[in-house]
Amino acid sequence: MTLIKTNFGFHSTTDEVISGIDLTGKRAIVTGGASGIGIETVKALAKAGAEVTIAARNIDAGKKVADEIIAITGKCKIYVAQLDLDNPNSINNFVVNWKEPLHILINNAGVMAIPDLQKTQDGIELQFMTNYLGHFALSIGLHNALKSAGSARIVAVSSSGHLLSPIVFDDINFAFRVYEPWLSYGQSKTACILFAVGANERWAKEGITVNALNPGAILTNLQKYVGGKLRSAPEFHKTPQQGAATSILLATSPLLGNIGGRYFENCNEAETVTKRTDNYGGVAMYALDKDNADRLWDISMKMISK
Numbered sequence: 186m187t188l189i190k191t192n193f194g195f196h197s198t199t200d201e202v203i204s205g206i207d208l209t210g211k212r213a214i215v216t217g218g219a220s221g222i223g224i225e226t227v228k229a230l231a232k233a234g235a236e237v238t239i240a241a242r243n244i245d246a247g248k249k250v251a252d253e254i255i256a257i258t259g260k261c262k263i264y265v266a267q268l269d270l271d272n273p274n275s276i277n278n279f280v281v282n283w284k285e286p287l288h289i290l291i292n293n294a295g296v297m298a299i300p301d302l303q304k305t306q307d308g309i310e311l312q313f314m315t316n317y318l319g320h321f322a323l324s325i326g327l328h329n330a331l332k333s334a335g336s337a338r339i340v341a342v343s344s345s346g347h348l349l350s351p352i353v354f355d356d357i358n359f360a361f362r363v364y365e366p367w368l369s370y371g372q373s374k375t376a377c378i379l380f381a382v383g384a385n386e387r388w389a390k391e392g393i394t395v396n397a398l399n400p401g402a403i404l405t406n407l408q409k410y411v412g413g414k415l416r417s418a419p420e421f422h423k424t425p426q427q428g429a430a431t432s433i434l435l436a437t438s439p440l441l442g443n444i445g446g447r448y449f450e451n452c453n454e455a456e457t458v459t460k461r462t463d464n465y466g467g468v469a470m471y472a473l474d475k476d477n478a479d480r481l482w483d484i485s486m487k488m489i490s491k
């Protein structure tokens with residue numbers, strides 16, 4: 186399979202990637218759109234003419250960001266809706282209230298390296314829930330809206346952190362293993378990539394393509410549990426505009442028309458790797474494996490049906 190290569194790269198910004206693309210008449214949702222790279226993602230989509238809904242667990246934070254973006258861009262179709270990905274009722278409310286065809290769903294919200302083992306009311310480990318399973322439930326809930334758009338894209342924001350762990354199918358919720366914040370983060374981000382594989386496999390025939398990505402290292406609120414610092418060397422750091430560029434590429438570029446089930450970084454499809462690389466580049470084979478994706482899909486359907 187030929188890897189998708191573009192003229193964009195590590196330093197490319199959202200403005201560069203979306204230049205010339207008109208999203209008038211398109212509707213988009215960005216989870217976690219009130220912080221970090223989510224803000225730049227919302228801004229870029231709105232500037233290109235899309236109607237964008239910021240799905241935020243803190244509605245006031247979402248409204249503040251929406252007002253700021255409206256003031257900067259002059260685009261007024263930016264809405265805010267409450268969504269807590271750790272709460273199945275909140276996900277259900279969001280889905281029930283969504284009535285329109287949906288062209289772009291960016292599953293961007295996330296948490297990283299929560300220090301202690303935490304579980305939802307249903308016993309799901311919190312990073313797995315926030316980063317992956319909540320987004321899985323949201324995507325399933327919005328499936329008909331995506332389908333009715335005729336042509337739609339889902340973007341799963343993963344991380345190079347996926348190289349820290351495959352899915353441990355026999356102990357997803359750390360009932361046996363000693364909890365380790367990075368193994369949990371890694372597992373949840375592997376799940377995001379496997380979601381792209383599994384959802385694309387099932388939904389591409391309906392016009393819904395799904396890809397995953399690593400945004401790179403961007404100093405945002407995400408680092409709150411690790412001392413507010415990036416772990417990588419300064420030459421690997423990106424601005425939020427650069428960090429959001431790959432999300433925007435996957436959501437909008439004509440180059441990605443019928444492309445799905447793949448993983449990108451620095452605005453290009455990543456090489457597969459068979460071991461963790463020193464610079465955390467590439468995508469692990471286990472994260473693109475169709476059998477793993479099917480197994481995770483089945484388990485996830487059971488988890489959200491409880």
Ligand SMILES: NC(=O)c1ccc[n+]([C@@H]2O[C@H](COP(=O)([O-])OP(=O)(O)OC[C@H]3O[C@@H](n4cnc5c(N)ncnc54)[C@H](OP(=O)(O)O)[C@@H]3O)[C@@H](O)[C@H]2O)c1
Nearest residue numbers: 217220221222269270271293294295344402403405406407
């Ligand atoms: N920054 C990096 O270096 C980096 C590297 C690799 C991957 N990523 C990925 O990029 C994505 C965006 O991260 P960021 O760097 O922009 O971090 P961020 O500034 O912390 O933004 C994360 C967003 O997710 C939201 N969120 C967290 N838990 C949620 C929940 N239970 N329900 C709904 N929303 C929730 C946060 O809302 P609150 O403000 O309410 O907490 C926030 O809006 C994440 O998926 C992250 O894993 C980032």
